Amino acid sequence: MATIAVFIDAEEGHILPSFWLLRYLKAQGYRVCYLGPPDAGNLVQNQGFEFIPIMCDIVPEASWSGEPERQGPQLNGVGDLYFGPLVRGELLDRVIAELNPSVVLVLSLYYVVGLAIHYRYQLPVVFFTPTFRIIPRTQECENVVTALLNLRSGVTELVELLTKAKVVFRNLRDIAELVLRIPELVLLPEALDLPGRVMEPGVHYLGAGVDMGRSEAPFSWNGIDSNRPVIYCARGSQVHLQKEPSRRFFQAAIAAAAARPDWQFIIAISNAFEATDFADVPPNTMLREWAPQLEVLSRASVMVNHGGFGTVKECILMGVPMVAIPLIGFRDHVPCAERIVHHGLGAQSDTDRITSSELVLLIEQVISDQSFKHRVNLMREKFMREDRLEVAVKVIEAAISESCERR
Secondary structure, eight states: OOEEEEEOOSOHHHHHHHHHHHHHHHHTTOEEEEEEOGGGHHHHHTTTOEEEEOOTTTSOGGGGSSOOOTTSHHHHHHHHHHHHHHHHTTTTHHHHHHHOOSEEEEEGGGHHHHHHHHHHHTOOEEEEESSOOSSOHHHHHHHHHHHHHHOSSSHHHHHHHHHHTTOOOSSHHHHHGGGGGSOEEEOSOGGGSOTTOOOOTTEEEOOOOOOTTOOOOOOOOTTOOTTSOEEEEEOTTOGGGGHHHHHHHHHHHHHHHHHOTTSEEEEEOOTTOOGGGSOOOOTTEEEESOOOHHHHHTTOSEEEEOOOHHHHHHHHHTTOOEEEOOOTTOTTHHHHHHHHHHTTSEEEOOGGGOOHHHHHHHHHHHHHOHHHHHHHHHHHHHHHHTOOHHHHHHHHHHHHHHHHHHO
């Protein structure tokens, strides 16, 4: 039985889509084991996957709580702590020896990590990405150059690994372009992207990237009237990084609920807040730290969300039109909201200026205009037609075979 090791960070939005892919690969007979910081362990293990914590003595757990830009602050901050140990073997030598993986899947936010793993252990690497590309992959290589320039340790050792592997390179750009030799699996249907996307060699779109069978804690529907529209509001797992705009948004949603007692609101405020942080909560409003999103979406008429790509895909698969209010400054939220509007799947507004009256108007627009619901259902059908998980098996097996031939 071939073993797949999966290198992740601790960001829920990056990990959840991977379950869709890795559960399928596990069903094909692969052993799957995630490698990541300790605070990712519960999320992974609760879904029935093996997990080996790494970086326990190197990276403080709190360092992983932010949104990493592609090859940006996350690699230059956290990466400064672990990249040197990774390249020198201090981070993964023991784990790789024990697991003996046939291939390593690496979150595509960490291209430099993928290069280091590939050349230190002579293992095939396949990147996976949970979201769409804002810029072409060839352009992403510029960010790899920046990451290498900014890393304070490990780059010299990486160069030594490449030299030992007889890789010909003249500069950092040549090293960065080695990424283009490594295949990438995109957990996204092409139908949701904007027109004019450039087809890139080595990039394989697999489909929805939503594990519809994932395990979630049960939710109590006591007090929810099935005859009234349910408005579900949530802003993902990064609320603490935009706490004040999020507080204003949640208070606006509460005021919107007070203005429309004929609607019911379920508001997931995240662990950044407590219910007592908000005033004038009306009887038709349920504040929860967390909600099982797939279950709540199964009964929602509209979801007011942050434009997180995983959430948007889940709304589409559950047939729920949206009001997108993106977290400004996050790499995919605003572009994702643009795609919602482009495809007619919902409406959009701005976190910093949203008011309760505007929110009521946007929700009313999406509920009353059935064309939103119709277009969401059409997009859902496209999602189902673009389910190409078998491509992942072909790409992974080809990478393993090519690696064996080189040896």
